[in-house]
Amino acid sequence: MDIAKKVALITGAGSGIGAAMAHRFTTDGAEAVIVTDIDGSSARTVASAIGGEAFDLDVTDEGATAAVVSEIEERHGRIDILCLNAGIATDGSVDALNEDWQRTWDVNVMAHVYATRHVLPGMLDRGNGYIVTTASAAGLLTNIGAAPYSVTKHAAVAFAEWLSVTYGRSGIKVSCLCPMFVDTPMLEAFAEHSDHMRDWVEELAIDVDDVATAVVDGMRSESFLILPHPIVLDYFQRKALDYDRWISGMQDLNDRMSGE
Numbered sequence: 001m002d003i004a005k006k007v008a009l010i011t012g013a014g015s016g017i018g019a020a021m022a023h024r025f026t027t028d029g030a031e032a033v034i035v036t037d038i039d040g041s042s043a044r045t046v047a048s049a050i051g052g053e054a055f056d057l058d059v060t061d062e063g064a065t066a067a068v069v070s071e072i073e074e075r076h077g078r079i080d081i082l083c084l085n086a087g088i089a090t091d092g093s094v095d096a097l098n099e100d101w102q103r104t105w106d107v108n109v110m111a112h113v114y115a116t117r118h119v120l121p122g123m124l125d126r127g128n129g130y131i132v133t134t135a136s137a138a139g140l141l142t143n144i145g146a147a148p149y150s151v152t153k154h155a156a157v158a159f160a161e162w163l164s165v166t167y168g169r170s171g172i173k174v175s176c177l178c179p180m181f182v183d184t185p186m187l188e189a190f191a192e193h194s195d196h197m198r199d200w201v202e203e204l205a206i207d208v209d210d211v212a213t214a215v216v217d218g219m220r221s222e223s224f225l226i227l228p229h230p231i232v233l234d235y236f237q238r239k240a241l242d243y244d245r246w247i248s249g250m251q252d253l254n255d256r257m258s259g260e
């Protein structure tokens, strides 16, 4: 799919990857880019920079999501591209608080269900639409020190995969964006784990504009997996080829990153 003349709704677009996608979709000639974020003022700043529209939207609020979707459909007649991008990075182990697990589940997974539930009917009526999920390499592999994040990102990949299998033949394209580290405010949450982790994160972090380029390229080729860090494909293949060996390698990495 080409971005030109499309109507795109992006969640969590007041910052980082979502903001970069909003800028890139605008440059590529989108008819309308709708920038939504729980932080309405950051959404308005991005929207005013690109000549887009802003909505203050907490993606865990299904009623508010439905209202935004119907307002956009009324104004523009359709939503061609839905980017499920808002996410939170919750670290911790089995001891992470239940409320932190729940919040992470709500933002990183249920919000994808809510927005899709309200955007998909219009896409199916038209026999055309594109859903881009921002998951993470953590959804294919794992994220050292962050159980809630890893688990919910796996679920986000699973939901995107299920959508593609179920609706792909009905004209709905789905891509699942799985970067490793990207230079955004979220990076600090990953780096906090240890000094080793900080060094590793800083070494691997890429720029948001490179991620946005990978997204438009992936949408053009209609690829399910969008991997701005090509090494992730290599790791994913190694995991599938020999799961036990992969776990053992990740245990070594876990020891190193925890400073043992």
Ligand SMILES: NC(=O)c1ccc[n+]([C@@H]2O[C@H](COP(=O)([O-])OP(=O)(O)OC[C@H]3O[C@@H](n4cnc5c(N)ncnc54)[C@H](O)[C@@H]3O)[C@@H](O)[C@H]2O)c1
Residues within 6 Å of the ligand: 011, 012, 013, 014, 015, 016, 017, 018, 036, 037, 038, 039, 042, 057, 058, 059, 060, 085, 086, 087, 088, 089, 107, 134, 135, 136, 137, 178, 179, 180, 181, 182, 183, 184, 185, 186, 187
């Ligand atoms: N930065 C990375 O290294 C990295 C790597 C892999 C995947 N990701 C994923 O990329 C996506 C974007 O993250 P980012 O790195 O740009 O971080 P970011 O913190 O810059 O942006 C996340 C945005 O989501 C918004 N948000 C948070 N909770 C929300 C809610 N309930 N409703 C609406 N908006 C909400 C925040 O206000 C923020 O603007 C996330 O899903 C994240 O998990 C990031």
